[in-house]
Amino acid sequence: MARLILNQLGKDFGSGRAAVSGFSLEVREGGFLALLGPSGCGKTTVLRMIAGFETPSDGSIHLGERLLADAAQSLPPEKRNMAMVFQSYALWPHMSVADNVGYPLKVRGISGEAYRTKVGDALGTVRLADYAKRRPADLSGGQRQRVALARCLVTSPDVVLLDEPLANLDRHLKQEMEETFREFHQRSGATMIYVTHDQSEAMALATDVAVMSEGRLLQVAPPAEIYARPEGRVVGGLIGRGAIMTLPRPFGDGRALDWPALEPMFAAAAGAASGDRVDVLVRPEDVVSGENIAAGEGIAATVESVLFEGERYALKLVLADSQVLRAYTRFPVRTGDSLRLSVRAAWRL
Numbered sequence: 312m313a314r315l316i317l318n319q320l321g322k323d324f325g326s327g328r329a330a331v332s333g334f335s336l337e338v339r340e341g342g343f344l345a346l347l348g349p350s351g352c353g354k355t356t357v358l359r360m361i362a363g364f365e366t367p368s369d370g371s372i373h374l375g376e377r378l379l380a381d382a383a384q385s386l387p388p389e390k391r392n393m394a395m396v397f398q399s400y401a402l403w404p405h406m407s408v409a410d411n412v413g414y415p416l417k418v419r420g421i422s423g424e425a426y427r428t429k430v431g432d433a434l435g436t437v438r439l440a441d442y443a444k445r446r447p448a449d450l451s452g453g454q455r456q457r458v459a460l461a462r463c464l465v466t467s468p469d470v471v472l473l474d475e476p477l478a479n480l481d482r483h484l485k486q487e488m489e490e491t492f493r494e495f496h497q498r499s500g501a502t503m504i505y506v507t508h509d510q511s512e513a514m515a516l517a518t519d520v521a522v523m524s525e526g527r528l529l530q531v532a533p534p535a536e537i538y539a540r541p542e543g544r545v546v547g548g549l550i551g552r553g554a555i556m557t558l559p560r561p562f563g564d565g566r567a568l569d570w571p572a573l574e575p576m577f578a579a580a581a582g583a584a585s586g587d588r589v590d591v592l593v594r595p596e597d598v599v600s601g602e603n604i605a606a607g608e609g610i611a612a613t614v615e616s617v618l619f620e621g622e623r624y625a626l627k628l629v630l631a632d633s634q635v636l637r638a639y640t641r642f643p644v645r646t647g648d649s650l651r652l653s654v655r656a657a658w659r660l
């Protein structure tokens with residue numbers, strides 16, 4: 312196995328704007344990369360170029376030292392030792408689970424003991440060894456998805472490509488399958504690239520998250536890093552919950568802001584001070600409200616809406632200058648209530 316290297320990758324379908332452009336990324340060996348972005352941003356096109364179903368118009372794709380594709384040449388999909396899992400599992404209904412899983416081996420002329428061992432191992436990895444003789448019709452949706460995973464694993468691919476594999480499942484099954492994918496990744500050791508438009512799925516599964524918008528890569532980082540230090544409004548708005556506020560520029564160049572830095576910024580914003588402003592991301596868990604604020608301190612806010620989430624209330628708050636802020640409380644509040652707030656931490660985008 313080896314690193315997958317995308318270098319200045321581009322794809323133009325000739326429709327005016329390129330579907331993908333200047334896309335450079337290295338996926339470490341054994342890594343689990345989530346490719347995240349809104350519909351139409353080019354995620355599937357990147358995946359299809361890696362798989363070999365599309366030829367890049369620009370740039371190159373390497374697996375270790377090996378050139379897989381550039382604008383002049385492209386190795387066919389079957390020579391790349393990759394496997395792709397789609398939203399629809401595409402299992403053969405007339406074949407048993409074991410035969411479905413073993414199908415790619417048959418195509419490659421593998422039979423006998425080697426065949427049986429590989430199928431057994433792949434079924435074991437997705438915990439379906441006891442289901443080998445069943446037909447796909449006798450399985451649940453999640454089990455069928457696991458058969459599809461076992462089938463892609465059976466040839467020991469260097470890279471597994473997954474295109475929104477959970478998009479058709481209900482929430483409960485989705486959570487169960489997220490667990491299966493994490494386990495699948497750990498047990499198989501394969502490098503995985505996972506396309507999704509669901510940020511919570513990306514954060515839960517991946518070792519690295521790459522955010523795309525309009526054909527370009529905006530940022531790639533481990534989940535905790537991209538949550539704490541997003542680059543720019545698009546990434547800040549896409550990852551996690553929070554409010555992006557426009558506040559007067561703080562002193563200094565630091566991007567992690569604490570309350571002593573934020574208080575004068577909020578005060579100046581409330582006073583409608585003009586001048587240079589910056590985008591600041593405030594996470595709801597960093598907003599402190601209610602009795603934790605000493606009398607006369609903090610900033611004033613009005614509760615615009617309250618959503619009960621079981622273990623807490625999620626609030627949408629409006630400040631004096633009409634900007635919106637989000638917060639959590641453990642105590643019930645009502646729409647229209649006035650609160651005093653402080654903000655423990657925020658991030659300049």
Ligand SMILES: Nc1ncnc2c1ncn2[C@@H]1O[C@H](COP(=O)(O)OP(=O)(O)OP(=O)(O)O)[C@@H](O)[C@H]1O
Nearest residue numbers: 324326330348349350351352353354355356357508
């Ligand atoms: N074969 C094609 N011919 C022409 N245009 C295409 C083709 N495939 C994709 N596109 C265009 O390229 C852009 C990116 O599409 P792509 O499917 O990669 O986006 P995506 O991020 O995967 O979207 P989604 O999440 O909706 O699947 C879109 O504008 C799409 O219309």
